[in-house]
Amino acid sequence: MFAERGGGATDKASILAAHVSALEREIGQLQGALAHLDELAPGLEAAARARFAEVLVQTNGKVAELSRRATGERATAEDWKVLRNQRRDFTSLAREYLAFVQGALMRRTTLDAGLLPVVDALLLEVQQRVRGGGDPLTVLAEREWYGEEAQIIRLRFPLTDIWSVSVAVHELGHSAGPRLSRREQQDRFWERVYPLQTILRREYTTGQSAWSRMHELFADAFAVYLTGPAYACACALLRFDPVGATSDGPTHPSNARRLALMFRFLERMDDATGSTAYGGMLGELRARWRAAVAEATGSDLEEVTTADERLATETKVTVDELWDVLHGTVESARYSRISEAQRLKPQLVSGPRAQPTPGLDLADVLNAAWLNRVDHLDDPSVISTVGSRARDLCFALVKAASDSNP
Numbered sequence: 001m002f003a004e005r006g007g008g009a010t011d012k013a014s015i016l017a018a019h020v021s022a023l024e025r026e027i028g029q030l031q032g033a034l035a036h037l038d039e040l041a042p043g044l045e046a047a048a049r050a051r052f053a054e055v056l057v058q059t060n061g062k063v064a065e066l067s068r069r070a071t072g073e074r075a076t077a078e079d080w081k082v083l084r085n086q087r088r089d090f091t092s093l094a095r096e097y098l099a100f101v102q103g104a105l106m107r108r109t110t111l112d113a114g115l116l117p118v119v120d121a122l123l124l125e126v127q128q129r130v131r132g133g134g135d136p137l138t139v140l141a142e143r144e145w146y147g148e149e150a151q152i153i154r155l156r157f158p159l160t161d162i163w164s165v166s167v168a169v170h171e172l173g174h175s176a177g178p179r180l181s182r183r184e185q186q187d188r189f190w191e192r193v194y195p196l197q198t199i200l201r202r203e204y205t206t207g208q209s210a211w212s213r214m215h216e217l218f219a220d221a222f223a224v225y226l227t228g229p230a231y232a233c234a235c236a237l238l239r240f241d242p243v244g245a246t247s248d249g250p251t252h253p254s255n256a257r258r259l260a261l262m263f264r265f266l267e268r269m270d271d272a273t274g275s276t277a278y279g280g281m282l283g284e285l286r287a288r289w290r291a292a293v294a295e296a297t298g299s300d301l302e303e304v305t306t307a308d309e310r311l312a313t314e315t316k317v318t319v320d321e322l323w324d325v326l327h328g329t330v331e332s333a334r335y336s337r338i339s340e341a342q343r344l345k346p347q348l349v350s351g352p353r354a355q356p357t358p359g360l361d362l363a364d365v366l367n368a369a370w371l372n373r374v375d376h377l378d379d380p381s382v383i384s385t386v387g388s389r390a391r392d393l394c395f396a397l398v399k400a401a402s403d404s405n406p
């Protein structure tokens with residue numbers, strides 16, 4: 001039984017010191033492992049140090065200060081609060097660190113099918129065009145998400161081929177979107193404004209779900225605007241479940257709504273250049289998606305089509321709003337190389353294999369692959385050939401980039 005003192009204190013030494021000491025040991029273990037990263041994650045040492053070294057030193061300093069107080073005097077409520085905050089921040093950091101280590105090991109064991117460097121290079125391509133973000137790093141995890149603390153993007157494990165690679169750009173959209181800005185004149189002064197943040201704040205007044213769904217729609221729009229149709233194709237033909245296609249979830253809008261937005265974005269990209277590059281592809285994607293919904297829900301195709309057209313009209317307001325966000329902040333980064341993808345398209349099916357050429361982007365290769373796939377949806381042998389040729393060309397592009405910039 002503890003002897004009670006005023007304010008609930010006892011005459012025993014506080015256990016705060018033990019808590020702080022445990023935290024110090026955990027920080028020390030991560031710092032020690034950082035020193036051996038050249039063995040664990042060759043090629044990723046710089047990426048790891050940029051993400052963890054400085055923040056670990058800072059955390060260590062704060063915890064050491066707390067440790068001095070904890071061993072000197074009796075702990076106060078404020079000390080426990082500081083410990084709680086440090087523990088929370090360190091737990092997030094340790095989670096990111098673990099993801100990093102798992103990602104590094106997966107690359108070594110080729111459990112990523114060699115594709116994570118391709119994903120990183122694709123994200124770098126996009127980041128350079130929107131002039132934002134650091135050195136991208138992708139790992140595989142149980143689901144797709146983005147960790148803000150160390151800016152690590154997670155893709156769903158396992159990753160087997162190039163068809164889902166563009167999903168990473170959606171994840172990048174979650175982090176890049178709120179940072180997109182433009183200068184705007186307010187009275188006599190120029191101010192930097194963040195248009196997506198304004199929209200998200202407005203949505204939040206309706207509730208967390210509205211905020212979250214808008215975030216998702218923006219990330220979809222971002223992926224299509226910056227890298228073209230590959231991501232929309234992957235969603236419509238491979239990833240989105242047509243069962244319950246029109247039900248909004250607590251964090252994600254319905255799959256049908258997301259596709260309606262992406263398809264309309266591609267039409268607007270055509271309108272902006274006065275072309276019809278996406279017209280044929282969109283007709284096929286819509287037809288296949290609606291047929292899948294009718295099949296999976298046992299509904300009449302005509303009814304599904306009417307409902308889908310109504311949804312497309314409903315989505316128009318959001319499309320216009322998100323188009324203005326992207327057009328007003330990164331217009332020059334809009335994907336405008338579909339003619340390059342069309343030029344490359346036949347070389348992914350037959351004849352001599354395409355080689356990396358200056359100016360050819362990874363997004364061009366992914367779009368060329370999907371242009372082929374949409375044309376040959378019922379021909380697994382063409383899809384397999386295109387997938388493997390596109391993958392090899394992506395590998396060659398990443399190698400050429402690292403050879404020229406070692």
Ligand SMILES: [Zn+2]
Nearest residue numbers: 170174216219
């Ligand atoms: Zn998302």
